Structures are given as C-alpha cells and as structure tokens.
Amino acid sequence: MHLESLSVVDWRSYASTDVALGPGVRVLVGPNAQGKTNLLEAVHYLATGASHRVASDAPLVRAGASAAVLRAQARVGEDARRATVEIEVRPGGRSRAQLNGQPQRRVADAVGVVRAVLFAPEDLALVRGDPSDRRRFLDGLLAQRRPAYAAARGEYERVLRQRNQLLKDARRRAGRVDATLADWTDALARAGATLLAARIAVVHALAGPTAAAYRELLAGPTGPEAADRVGLAYESSTGRRIAAEPEAGVPDPAELVEELRTALVERGDEEIERGITLVGPHRDELALAIGELPARGYASHGECWSLALALRLASREVLREVGDEPIVVLDDVFAELDVTRRARLAERCRGFEQVLISAAVDEDVPLDGVRYRVRGGTVIPLAEEVA
C-alpha cells in the first residue's frame, strides 16, 4: 500500500499542512528540529494508533489546541483502491476515527488500513535496551499483524494487575494467601499462553528475514553467508528457551497454559514474598545474538544499528505475509550509516512500494525519488528533482 497524501492539523509543530505523496521513494530534507520526524510520526500513528516517541497523546497536539487531526489518502489492496483514514487525536477526551468518511466505533477500527514499519534512531534500544523494549517491539508487530492481539494483551494486563494486587495483599497479611489465588493463576496462565503462542510464532517468522537483512547490510545481497549470523531466541520466564527456526510451528496453547501454570506454582512462595507476579509474558525476553555472542553488550555500535534495522526490515516481510505491503519509514537513518551500508540499505529499498525517508543532508540518501524541503513547519516538494 502507499499514501497519496497526508494532512495534519494542530499536530506537533504543524498548524495545518498537506503533503502530496505517491508511490516510490519520498525524501523529506531539512535541518534538524524543522518537523521532518513529526510527519513520519503521523504516519506511524495512522498505522498503529500510537506514537513511536511518546507514550501519551498529550505532546502530539500543538500547544494551545485541544485536538490534532491526521488524514491520509491511501491506495490499498491488490486493486489499489482508494481509502481515506482520519484520526482526531484528543488527549483530554475521546479520540475519534473515520474510515472512508464513515465514523468508526473505536479508533482501533480505523487503524491497520495504513500499514507502516518505522525505523528511527530510538530503535537502537531494540538491541541495547531493556527486555521491555524488545517485548514492546514484538507486541507492536503482533498488534499490526493480528488486531485480536492488542485485545488479548489488554486482557492479560488486567489479569496481571488483579493477581499482583492479591499477592501484595498476601504479603501484607504475612503470607496468608487468599483462596482465589489459584483462580487468578489459572486466568493468568490462560491469558499468558495466548500471548506466548503469538510471540513465539512471530519470532519464528522474523528469524529468517532478520538474518537475511543483516547479512545484506553487512555483505551486500550477493555476499557470502557470514560466520556472524544473527540468531533470535524467545526466552520465556518459565525457563524455556525457544530458538527461532523459520520452519518451526506454533506450540500447542494447552501445553503453554500448563507450562505457565506449573512455573507460577513453583515460584508461588517467592511471589508472595515479593508481592508480584514473577512468571509470564511480561517478564520474557527476545534474545538477539550475532554469531555466538549476545548482541546486547557485545555488538559494536555499527552492528547494533544494522541489527535494529534488520529487525524492522524483517517486520516488513512478516507483515507482508498477511496483507498489504507496509510503507517503510526511515527516520534519520542514513546519516548514522557509513557509505557502504547506506548503499546497501538503498539497494534493499529499491522495489518497495513506498519508502518515506527523512534526512538532514540530501546527499546522504543514495536513492532516486521525490524530494521535499521541510523548514519551519512548511513542506514544499522540489519538483525539479523528481526522478
């Protein structure tokens, strides 16, 4: 899919701006702090219902305004039919969304028509950050791949809050456990197994494309299979480690429920002592390795960048399996790469339906495509540079 146009009103630094887009490569060029990232953030919001930079909606609305409006004209599906998505972001109240002019019951119902994979400098945290950063990556990808996942995650979090409260109460009463703990353990195991099965499946699906993308960035598309092959593994808080294999199937959910329940019961005493749930998808880790070594802690700066980028490029492949080809959004990426890797990333992006790029320096982006000058909240296409 691709966007034909993007309009934002009272979004971040923009009062009101329309940008005519289209298929192929589109590069937003301009000095820092002029609003390039804000536009790419808008695309991400339309695709996921959230910002990739901030957890709450409040900073997204221009100072003094009560709501921001994002509108995208898109071409979707194999027949490239027109679709319009509009989201009104209202931090103090209820955000609203329209799909092709029809008001939707929930914003979530309009999210997902625009599909995008965004890579930004913050993504270095995918490799170097805490396990929570990698869990958020998996959950974000899953929510885009399967709308039911976000709901399942919400349910899990509610069960988790209830169970933690019960454990906290037990700790306060010197370890006297409420009779319903077993029921909440059951509920947590059931809700957790749903997330676990989905996460393991998506890690399996990511493994091949991530290794391939990493190899390409390092050695080029025809380069030999490097010794430092990227490996993914899902490390469950139950103690099980599942090495990702592209051909591996999804574990049986009933088995996962049992596994979670057993692990929860085993650590029951410790849980009561600490007043918190110690087993479950909220404590799992996506382990990344380059060759034999864990990427976190061992990989060089350049390797971290390449691996984070490879994870996002692999996300594109994973999303493409189940629907429209997503837009690839590269925020301020090229400047961070050396000339060789820039060329390889550019090579990789050729043939993508739509690539939206931001860069401070035009020459950093070795790709033909339409350029836009972004300065002080205005976006002007540079027609003479249209390739």
Add this chain to the structure above:
Amino acid sequence: MYEGPIQDVIEELGRLPGVGPKSAQRIAFHLLNVERADAQRLADAIVAVKDRVRFCARCFNVAEAEECRICRDARRDPRVLCVVEEPRDLMAIEKTSEFRGRYHVLGGAISPIDGVGPEQLRVKELMARLGEEAVEEIVLAMSPNIEGEATASYLARTLKAMDLRVSRIASGLPVGGDLEYADEVTLGRAFAGRTEV
C-alpha cells in the same frame, strides 16, 4: 449558581450515576414545571425505595418482603440454582422466561483491586443454602469478563467437592447480530468455544 432549593436539587441530581451537571440542570427545571402531585409521587418513590426495599433473606435479590417473589413462588424448580453477580443480571435472565429455577445473588464479582474477595460476596450464604435446600444443579451466570470468569472459576472449584451438576453459561456472538460487527475478543471467544454440528 441558582438560589435556594433549585440549586439543592441540581446538586443532589448531579450526584447520581450517569447524570452530569447539564442533565442535572435540565431535570431540575423539568421538575419545577411538573404538577405538585407528580413531584410528590417521585419523592415518595425515592423514600419508599429506601424504606421498603430490602434484600431477600434467601437469594439476596431485591425484595419487598422477607423473601423475594421468585423465592416465594412454589412453581419455581428448587433443584436448579442460577448464581448471578447483581440483581440486574437476575432481571435480565428473568426477562427471557427460559429459566424456571431459583437464583442466588452474590452482590458483585471477585476483584482484588477493588478489595472484593469471596468474603465480601455472599458465598458463605450460598454454601449454607446448598446444605439446606435440595439443589441438584448450579448454573454460573457471571459476566464474561475477567472478574466474572475468576468468580466462576473460584465457585466451580469450591463446588466441585459437592455432588452437584455445575455449568457455566456460554459466551460468544450476539444472536441476530452481524459477524462482521463483533469485536475481536468476542469473535475469538466464539471461535474457541465453537461446537460441532
């Protein structure tokens, strides 16, 4: 700010659930315009609900006498007991006229965050009834949310030791609705609970 009684009425109405300041004002001015007899009837009804309505000594449904109408009705099947969270849930089931047994109202659902455990619900009373009455089957009709599920799970576990048939009402798609309008969770649940035909 209005003067005197009208402001009092607005403030009192504004305290009610689901009534905002604007609605409170609209209702207050409506009351100002109705006949005195109508206003009196409303006032009497409000006082009567506090004075006369109490909870059924057997099932804890709202009642006007010692026991509620359903518990007093000899035509109801005493062998089947339907356990619900609130009197509202009981009324919803009654409207179907499908269930001819009796009820037991728990007064809520288990929710540690809200400080509600089995001791805060009428579980003890349920167990006592099972000892006294000739109940053979229990239908757990809690809401299909996580608190309702936990309550049903706890009761099912507790009741297992007794020689009873225990069932949980099904959850899934609303009848007469369109599949495409169902939310993901409901549809997922309906899939998980699919039945062979």
